[in-house]
Amino acid sequence: xxNIVPVLTVVAAIFAIWYAAAVALNAPWAYNKAERxxxxxxxxxxxxxxWSQQKPKLPAPxxxxxxxxxxxxxxxxxxxxxxxxxxxxxxxxxxSATGLGFLLGTALGIALAIGIVYNRTMDMSVMPWVIASQxxxxxxxxxxxxxxxxxxxxxxxxPKAMISMYLSFFPVVVGMVKGLRSPGPMQLDQMxxxxxxxxxxxxxxxxxxxxxxxxxxxxxxMAASLVGAIVGELPTGAVAGLGARLLAGSYYGQTIxxxxxxxxxxxLAACLVGLIGLVQxxxxxxxxxx
Amino acid sequence: xxxNTVISANDLSLTFETNDGxxxxxxxxxxxxxxxDFVSFIGPSGCGKTTFLRCxxxxxxxxxxxxTVNGVSPQEARRARxxxxxxxxxxxxxxxxxxxxxxxxxxxxxxxxxxxxxxxxDVLALVDLAGFEQKFPWQLSGGMQQRxxxxxxxxxxxxxxxxxxxxxxxxxxxxxHLNEQLLQLWDSTxxxxxxxxxxxxxxxxxxTKIVVMSPRxxxxxxxxxxxxxxxxxxxxxxxxxxxxxxxxVRDGLRAGHGDDV
Numbered sequence: 001x002x003n004i005v006p007v008l009t010v011v012a013a014i015f016a017i018w019y020a021a022a023v024a025l026n027a028p029w030a031y032n033k034a035e036r037x038x039x040x041x042x043x044x045x046x047x048x049x050x051w052s053q054q055k056p057k058l059p060a061p062x063x064x065x066x067x068x069x070x071x072x073x074x075x076x077x078x079x080x081x082x083x084x085x086x087x088x089x090x091x092x093x094x095x096s097a098t099g100l101g102f103l104l105g106t107a108l109g110i111a112l113a114i115g116i117v118y119n120r121t122m123d124m125s126v127m128p129w130v131i132a133s134q135x136x137x138x139x140x141x142x143x144x145x146x147x148x149x150x151x152x153x154x155x156x157x158x159p160k161a162m163i164s165m166y167l168s169f170f171p172v173v174v175g176m177v178k179g180l181r182s183p184g185p186m187q188l189d190q191m192x193x194x195x196x197x198x199x200x201x202x203x204x205x206x207x208x209x210x211x212x213x214x215x216x217x218x219x220x221x222m223a224a225s226l227v228g229a230i231v232g233e234l235p236t237g238a239v240a241g242l243g244a245r246l247l248a249g250s251y252y253g254q255t256i257x258x259x260x261x262x263x264x265x266x267x268l269a270a271c272l273v274g275l276i277g278l279v280q281x282x283x284x285x286x287x288x289x290x
Numbered sequence: 291x292x293x294n295t296v297i298s299a300n301d302l303s304l305t306f307e308t309n310d311g312x313x314x315x316x317x318x319x320x321x322x323x324x325x326x327d328f329v330s331f332i333g334p335s336g337c338g339k340t341t342f343l344r345c346x347x348x349x350x351x352x353x354x355x356x357x358t359v360n361g362v363s364p365q366e367a368r369r370a371r372x373x374x375x376x377x378x379x380x381x382x383x384x385x386x387x388x389x390x391x392x393x394x395x396x397x398x399x400x401x402x403x404x405x406x407x408x409x410x411x412d413v414l415a416l417v418d419l420a421g422f423e424q425k426f427p428w429q430l431s432g433g434m435q436q437r438x439x440x441x442x443x444x445x446x447x448x449x450x451x452x453x454x455x456x457x458x459x460x461x462x463x464x465x466x467h468l469n470e471q472l473l474q475l476w477d478s479t480x481x482x483x484x485x486x487x488x489x490x491x492x493x494x495x496x497x498t499k500i501v502v503m504s505p506r507x508x509x510x511x512x513x514x515x516x517x518x519x520x521x522x523x524x525x526x527x528x529x530x531x532x533x534x535x536x537x538x539v540r541d542g543l544r545a546g547h548g549d550d551v
Contacts, residue, residue: 186377189349193375194395194446195368204394208385287385288426 014282018061025057026050041168048145059256068126084240091244095243095268097157099230102222109172109221118198133171138163138228143235147160168221175217179210212289215280222272230265249268260289296360296450296482297323297346303354304341312448314507315341316352319509321501323484328476331501332539335539338508339486343452346484358451371399373450374443378458380435382427387416389423392442399446413441433464437471444479444516448451449482457492466524467521469495473522494535502542512542
């Protein structure tokens, strides 16, 4: 509870800056309107106008909050929580691609890491490619993945999940290579004195030792997955998902819609990463490694 | 070499190639260790005592000479799980309970579940840790952790116990206590023990045979057969015999150092 005062102070500061910036950024449009109507604005009129425009350059927090409520809680109250106008629906679409991509990416990452640790050829050759893969801007390669997969008849969830996977496998590879190599020479010698097979060494020593590294990687991987899923939704023609909301919002200048989708994405990311953090705490505590 | 010889090293050498030229970790080391011996290896760092122990365990490969363990090569002996090795650090897995840690080599070696349980109980009693099976390593003191690691090395009934400065990181009171317990354990199990240390009292107190080594190149300078009786209470360290052997060890160490000290 001692944390609550500093946290609230920071939140209050963010809101203050946000409201002030809204006034500054939206003022030209307010002045412009006033000039055309032939009236002059008092300060309070100016502020109330900049905080309630239809298509503001920067919507005020309460506008975003209202939009969020209209597209989530209120729709649930009306029993239409899963309609296409609901952010819950769009979040679900994005989440399913994120989740699938995250699982695929984690599996791929762990598999590559095992290969790198156990196979000398892979050790010497794979890492540069893994790093190179991450230097390609995801925005450039995402449409290609969608188009190519579409050409072979794969559409819907999987192409987006592939883009998620593309981003999320990287931290898992890097973390797991380090984690699987974390047992010291003494621990490996000890396994040798027992004449343990490589498989036994993997399951009983290397894999358990890598858990702290794995969870750290999973947190980064999850956030990257979400970015991947949102980017993957941009070139699909804005059908559904948070990415589609962002794109549609930018087509029609609906800044309030863009900001509420952004906040929703951030909330989703926070929840998912927090969930991994929770699992991490429980598992590592049980393993005596926390 | 008799049928009771456990370790037989003949003109053993090990040279590490480094950027600063070759390092002679061991040179011309010959030694026989009989069944039931308690042999201490003592010497300053760099004298090759740990390297020698690691050669016995097939963790290092000699570059010259021969060494046999139980009459076969160290590699065959390791594959036959002929020895238990205790490292300087307890090296218990934090995610396994004390029982689970002792179970680890037994799982690897494919003992049945019932047999694992029985052996865990037995060795925990042997190192005076009965009742600690469910505890986790962090709940135990350093001395207790090291005892658990000795139990782990005993669990699969190897006749040879290789110990690399197992009590080096512990304070003197704990160390005295563990030395006493180790002697009792050696007495009750009739194992052959090779024990690396850099403490003269520890070496003299424990051993039937003290091997004094010196560095550059790593070699044996003296082998002392201890005349001390089998029964050794802690206050044996104040007897004239004990002090005399300690003197001889110290002289051996000083001679080995030559003129570079």
